[in-house]
Amino acid sequence: MWTIFKKEFKSYFLSPIGYVVVGIFLFVCSVFFYLTTVNYRSIDLGSLYFYAAFYGLMIIIPILTMRMFAEERKNGTEQLLLTSPTGMAGVVFGKFFAAMAVIAIALIASLMYFGIICYFASPNIVVVLVSMLGFLLISGAAISFGMFASSITENQIIAGIITIAFLIMSLFIVDLDIGIPDISLMSFYQKFPTGVISLNEVVGPLSFTAMFIAFTIILMQRRKLVK
């Protein structure tokens, strides 16, 4: 798992993908930093992370995940993965954590807004850290879905579109009121921005992540039979 993680993480930053993802995230953050924090002259950064998650995830997650397995399948390097002694679980976790690491780097870079505010006032670091933890958790859930989408097709574009569609749909399904239980990822990101860790919002994204990681592992193992 560790070798896969290292290789994947490296290739994110050998290719433009890693920089693009961090760049877009910081751009979205900057926009909402201005619209919320600066405009309202507040020292609250929670709403910055809330809006960054609301609008940012649907852009950055597909970019991160669409190539994960689709590219391997297209280039034939899937053969190298499946014939290596590393089990499928190791491969999937390695790739998952590599994508998480990119998000973590983006979040660390977003600490600069905290730094800027520190210059003028004394904001609460705990709220920022809790917001970041929550952001990481729902990103994990979104990544696991993107990874699953990538493992069912060999076309990166299709994998990306499936992920975007899912993320956008999950935003609006709340408003549709058609009796479907609320599966929006954002419903797990209501209390984090206020600096409160609720058990509900921790278990929710974690179980969602576990489910789609399991789906991906099962799907990849089944590839051996149908290939």
Added chain:
Amino acid sequence: MIQVENVTKKYGTFVAVNNINFEIEEGEIVGFLGPNGAGKSTTMNMITGFIEPSSGKIIIDGYDISKRPKKAKRQIGYMPEGVPLYNDLTVKEFITYKKKKKKVPSKEKKQKVQKAMEDTGLVDVENKLIKNLSRGYKQRVSMAGALVSNPKVIILDEPTVGLDPKQVTEIRSLIKELGKEHTIILSSHILSEVSQICNRVIIINKGQIVAIDTPENLENKVVKNNSIYVTVEDLENKMEKIKDTLTDVQELKLISENEDKTKKYMITSAEGVDLRKNIFDTFAKEGITIFEMKKADATLEDAFMELIKAEDDREEIEEQEEISQEQDGEQEIEEQDVKQEEQGKEQKEIGQDEKIEQDEEESETTTKENKNEEENKENNDKNEESGNKEKGGQK
């Protein structure tokens, strides 16, 4: 080292590999031969655990690849067909990655990577990105990736495709060198390569094993007639009458007339007769100058073509028989059963014939010796008949 037992791979109703069995000993170099789509790569992919067989068992160094994949895969270094590589990595990074992934003990890590690069001639390009390499170098990177963890079994799918002649000889000698310590399976379209490198050859056609033998034995199997090629200068056109002077000649055939007024003939003699000395003497007496004389050798290529053709013909005949016998339309599924039934019937018939013959013999002959002799004769006749049938099938 590798046991393949009753392995079948189906894609829907299409049978890619049909019930194959073979065993590979430690230290052998085995070549897979077969036309396109014969099931070579499928078989190799199943041995490496990339795809799961529909039924059957594959055991590598005592570990079943389906049940204990991690241990079994650790014994294998695999160079896949079409050389899939991570284009974003440098050569050195890729080989190091491959080595780590195979969980080699951490000691002497760098040395092993270095050695793999030296063996495959990659030291000059070790810091280049793989996507910038030429096809030949990519091929070598893929090979280095298979070697680096020093596995017991090395599987190479078409290792010399896309290499220049110098590299081909280098890679061949590398494979031979590796064969001293490792078990190697390779597939190739180049038959001379296989006959040079491999101890044993497995010929696959339409998902079934047609032959498993050493290259030499396969070549000997197809040498049937004694043909000699001679290129002569024959100004007085004496070759037309030479058949009268030269006894034992079955066939004399003009193959080509060259620009320098020499002619190439093929002379066929009866089996077991070597005409070369005779030709030399007779031609000298007749005033025909020999420019070149060569005995026709059967190569692995001939053996391959014969075996594949024989198999195809046999299947055609069987299919025709089936069509005439069965009109219900459930042919595909019952194909095998029908074959078995047919074989059974044939055996029964033969058995009955033998009984009748034996009864006749008993009534006619008086001494045991005579009986035995006659039985032997009949057996011989039968053998000849079946031999003729086979030949007929091949044609």
